[in-house]
Amino acid sequence: MVTVLAVTEAEACTSMVVSARASATGRPLLWKHRDTSAERNFVERVEPSGSSFGYIALYNSGDTALADAWMGFNSEGFAVMNTASYNLAPDTAVYKDREGAVMALALKRCRTAEDFAALLDTLPRPMGVQANFGVIDARGGAAYFETDDYGYRRFDADDAAEGLIVRTNFSVSGAADEGYGYVRYENTRHLLADEIATGKISPELLTERVSRSFYHSLVDKDYADSHERWVVDLDFVPRRSSTASIVIEGVNSPDDAGDTVMWTLLGYPPCAVITPVTYDNLPDKLRPVDNGDSPECLRVLAMKAKAFPIRRGNGRQYIDMDYLRPVIADNRRRSLEIYGNFRKNGE
Numbered sequence: 001m002v003t004v005l006a007v008t009e010a011e012a013c014t015s016m017v018v019s020a021r022a023s024a025t026g027r028p029l030l031w032k033h034r035d036t037s038a039e040r041n042f043v044e045r046v047e048p049s050g051s052s053f054g055y056i057a058l059y060n061s062g063d064t065a066l067a068d069a070w071m072g073f074n075s076e077g078f079a080v081m082n083t084a085s086y087n088l089a090p091d092t093a094v095y096k097d098r099e100g101a102v103m104a105l106a107l108k109r110c111r112t113a114e115d116f117a118a119l120l121d122t123l124p125r126p127m128g129v130q131a132n133f134g135v136i137d138a139r140g141g142a143a144y145f146e147t148d149d150y151g152y153r154r155f156d157a158d159d160a161a162e163g164l165i166v167r168t169n170f171s172v173s174g175a176a177d178e179g180y181g182y183v184r185y186e187n188t189r190h191l192l193a194d195e196i197a198t199g200k201i202s203p204e205l206l207t208e209r210v211s212r213s214f215y216h217s218l219v220d221k222d223y224a225d226s227h228e229r230w231v232v233d234l235d236f237v238p239r240r241s242s243t244a245s246i247v248i249e250g251v252n253s254p255d256d257a258g259d260t261v262m263w264t265l266l267g268y269p270p271c272a273v274i275t276p277v278t279y280d281n282l283p284d285k286l287r288p289v290d291n292g293d294s295p296e297c298l299r300v301l302a303m304k305a306k307a308f309p310i311r312r313g314n315g316r317q318y319i320d321m322d323y324l325r326p327v328i329a330d331n332r333r334r335s336l337e338i339y340g341n342f343r344k345n346g347e
Contacts, residue, residue, distance in 0.1 A: 013083040014184045014237050015167050016206065017134045019142045019156075020252055022163030024195070024202040028136040028250040031206045032071050032081040033269065034058070035241040039301065041070070042294035043264060043277060043286040046107075048075065055107035056262060056282055058244060061293050068100025069107055071246050075279055076111040077138030077257035079248040082131040083167050083181075087174030088148040095149075098128030106135075111254075113141030117154065125150050132167040136250045138257050146171040162196050183235040186217035203247035203263045204339050210237050211245035211269040212328045214321070229322045233308075238270050240308055240316065245269040261342075265335075267300025270328050271307065274335035276342045303327060 013036075018029035034041075040061035048054035057072025073079035082099045102123070110116045113135050120127070126149035133145040133152075142157040144165055153173040157165050166188055168181025191210050195201050214223040214236050223231045233240045245265040251257060258279055265272035266286055275283055275296065285296040307324045308316055 012169055012181055012184060012239060012241065014181065014188055014210075015081060015083045015132070015134055016164060016188070016201070017136065017142050017144055017157045017167075018164040018201045019158040019160075020140065021158065022196075022199045022201055024200040024205075025249065027252060028140070028142045028157075029201060029203060029206070030071075030079045030081055030134055030136045030142075030248040030250065031203075032083070032134070032244075032246055033206075033211050033237055033242060034070065034244045034246070035239055036060070036070075036243055037241065038062075039241075039243055040293050040297055041243050041266065042288045042292075042297060043262075043266065043282060044288065045282050052108040053078075053111075054279070056277060056279060057104070057107060058246065058264075061288065061297070064292065067104060069104040070100055071244075071248070072103070072107050073248050073250075073260050073262055073279070074107045074110070075257060077251050077254060077260055078107070078110045078112065078115070078135065079137075079250060079260070080106050080110075080116065080133060080135045081246075081248075082133045084169055085130050085132050085146065085148075085171045085174060085179060087170045087179030088130050088146065089150070089174075095126050095128040096130070099131045099133075102127070102129055103133070110135075110137075112137040112139055113143045113156075116145065117152075120145060120147060120152050132171055134167070136248065138251050138254045138260075140252065146173045163199060164196065164201060183217055184237050187213070187215050187235075187237055190217050191215055203249050203261075204336060206247050207245050207263060207265055207269070207274055208332050208335055211242075211265060212332055213237060214319075223321060224325055224328060226321075229320060231319045231321050233317050233319050238268070240268075240319075242269055243267065245272075263339075266294060267297045268304035268307070270324060271303035271331065272296075272300045273331050274338050276338070 038060040055074035057069035071081035170179025262277040
């Protein structure tokens, strides 16, 4: 049986900012399941220079200048990410797509969420962004900044009743019922309903449950648990355009900034295995080699090609769930072992 759903080419990211009180580890969390047309990406370190902080971030392959950071954390325990927003004020159409540059600048300069707000206040207008920026810091900050060319609105996770906020590709301060990601928003909240209610969100839940789930909230069905072989790729959290799922597990004191962990699924998340990254330990397999690509990303993309094996016509939209189900189960098992070993032994 083939399950058919309408198809859209809109890019999509799913994200969450979690305050310390809503986290299972008592530490703030910043999660981004990234979707982009740039299929290959890598993780790299930028060393401190002058008054700029050192940091580690996610980049598109080909960005040899490390100009656009798409999620990362710095030596001060500050972390930032974004999701594109499609219902804020119309952009200028002549100065846009500056989100990555803004986040690179933030990682160089910011210690706190307040610093990030000050940075946005001082950027020239138009800023060239249409985004929900998420940040956490080592002083308890955890917030979204719904930001367009001329301003922003801040939402603090600690002010939310549940101590956390979910964002996809619409902003609550934007035009009602416009933008994208409403189904993915509901998917995420459904999959984590019990943990949201009890304040027990963990990195493992985000990468191993949500980023590997093919639950669809409109039909209330998880296609990873069904018997269909071919499923059309639409409105799941993981999509053909998914290139990473990363949770930055922050700290509660500037003195502990070195304990920040960037839990990283690189490539197509259902086919990836988790890799922990700290400021002092960035595994080589995530970094670019001579061809500019991460070996880990290329390994995962080879597996992804088997999950989307049809090349003709609209075939690229069809997921081979018979191939993917055992891959997901094995990678989840391996990843949970890595989480456990790191938490026990720090490695």
